[in-house]
Amino acid sequence: MLEELTLVYRCPDCGGELTLHVDEMLRTDIEATPPLYSEVMNGTLSCALCSRIYPIENTVPLFLPSAVLERRHVGTWPYNG
Ligand SMILES: [Zn+2]
Numbered sequence: 001m002l003e004e005l006t007l008v009y010r011c012p013d014c015g016g017e018l019t020l021h022v023d024e025m026l027r028t029d030i031e032a033t034p035p036l037y038s039e040v041m042n043g044t045l046s047c048a049l050c051s052r053i054y055p056i057e058n059t060v061p062l063f064l065p066s067a068v069l070e071r072r073h074v075g076t077w078p079y080n081g
Contacts, residue, residue: 001040001061009045012063016049026059 006020022043028036045054045061055062055069062069 001056001059002037003040005061006045009061009063011047011050011052011054013052014047014050016047018045018047018054020045 003020003022006018009018010016011018020040020043022040024041024043026039026041028038039059040056041059043056045056046052047054052066054064
């Protein structure tokens, strides 16, 4: 996920602004044509209003219902019932 998208995305639950926490950046080549920008590889987006936390995994922000996010940590990711 591009860092700049933190300013664009809003909490899907309440519309609140999101705060980015970066655990790992994926550095890409800004000398390339067209230039490639740094992406957030792993981290979290947290909502300032409702305090929900959305993980970013392998550059993908996971805007999923909290029930799904909780289940996937016990091995039922995400649509296996
Ligand atoms: Zn929220």
